[in-house]
Amino acid sequence: MSHILLDCNLMKYSHSGLYHYCQHLGNHINRLLAAENQPLMQMYLPPRRKLKLDAEPHHLVEERWHKLFRPFLKDCRVWHAPFQSGRILPDKKRYPNIKVVLTIHDLNVLHEGKPKDVQQKSLAQTQSLIDQSDAIVCISEFTKSDVLTHCDVGNSPIHVIYNGLNKVDEQVGREPLSYKPAGEFLLGIGYQNQKKNFHVLLPLLESNPDLELMLVGHHDDPAYVNQMRQLAQSKGIDKRLHLLGTVSEADKAWYLSHCKAFLHPSLAEGFGLPVIEAMQFGKPVFLSTATSLPEIGGDAAFYFPSFEPEVVQAVYAEGMKTYERTPRTEAIIQNAARFTWEESARQYVSVYQSLMS
Incomplete structure (x- = not known):
């Protein structure tokens, strides 16, 4: 196979889903290519100062002078x-033989209640990348439907x-360094x-x-985080709400393997990776019915049809009864x-091979 490059620029954000997407995809593609005695795919990585990866022969690290000259x-x-609002670097006029594969993870901006001008700006950016691409990959059927529609x-x-x-x-037996719940707990990531x-x-x-609620993840919107804290305080439950921020992979593994249930009421997802991370442990999973989540959770998950407090409480109570009374772990x-x-x-x-044939 000829030379393939995966643009891993967004791996500079080490706690993002795109970091793990690029890392896992690049590593597994190269295992496959190595087994077939094919040249390895190069991963075009951000500047070394922004990386937490050990150097590998197939790593190509971005340099300042690449803005002027890209011999690779x-x-x-x-x-x-690998992302619909990222970048595409090849100059098709200068390198007409380069084929571009674009991965679109989601068009979530359409489902988040954003103003129309914000939606249109985001769609225009995605469309500009599509116009430069030779093949499109979507990470769910829902995302594909969104792309074909918009x-x-x-x-x-x-x-x-x-x-x-x-x-x-890995390391699921080690107690978490961030915080260890006193008893049973629910988890969101x-x-x-x-x-x-x-x-x-x-x-x-x-x-x-008797339950605690652990929420793991970057505090992307501090105002929203403070709003949750204030709401919990007004209800007298703030001592059992833990907004942990980012944690180590070992801590995340411990929380996933020990939680009573995993909950993901998201309004917009292109895929929903934490859902299947919890399901690998056979945990009961409770999801919204929005965007791609029913496609990923399938019949193995429970779903909130709406988010009124009594509905959320009833779905959880009935779901846990079902989980505890019927054998569902293996199906999950x-x-x-x-x-x-x-x-x-x-x-x-x-897909790569189809473009080079």
Whole structure:
């Protein structure tokens, strides 16, 4: 196979989903290529000072002078741009033989209640990348439907390739360094912002006085985080609400393996990776019915049809009764097993090869 480059610029944000997406996808594609005695795909990484990765032969680190001269593009046949509001660097006039694969994770801006001008600006950015691309990959059928409805892909083929499961089974026996709950606890993982909708879970602490609620993830919107704290305080449940921010992978693994249930009431997702991370442990999972979540959770999850406090409390109570009375653990684990990075890598390599044939 000819030279393939994966643009990993967004790996400069080490706690982001895109960091893990690029890392897992790049590593698994290269395992597949190495097994077939093919040249490895290069990962075009941000400047070394922003990286937490050990250097590998297939790493190509961005330098300042790359803005003027990019010699690595000379032998490139496929450039993979992994995000719909990122960048595409190849100059098609100068490098007409380079084919571009664009991965679109979501058009969530359409589902977050943002003003029309914000939506249109975001769509225009995505459309500009589509116009420079030779093939489109969406990470869910829902995202593909959004793209076909709101964008013009022209004659470019559009594929659906699910993300793989980030296996978090290491060090699950070690107690967390961040905070260890005193008893049973509920868990949510994701950026702490309005879109993730975590505040609707607070009534569960009112109806379940023995439970704690752990929310793990970057405090993306400090105003929203403060709003949750104030709401919890007004309800007298603030001592059992823990907004932990980012934690280590080992701590995350411990929380996933020990939680009573995992809850993800998000209003907009392109995929929903934390959902299957929890499902690999056979945990009961409670989701919103928004965007891609029913596609990923399938019949193995429970769903909130709305977010009134009494509805959230009733769905949780009935779901836990069902989980405890009927054998569901294996079905939940099997649902998570549908998503593997090995299969994702195989499908991406097939897309690359189709552009070079």
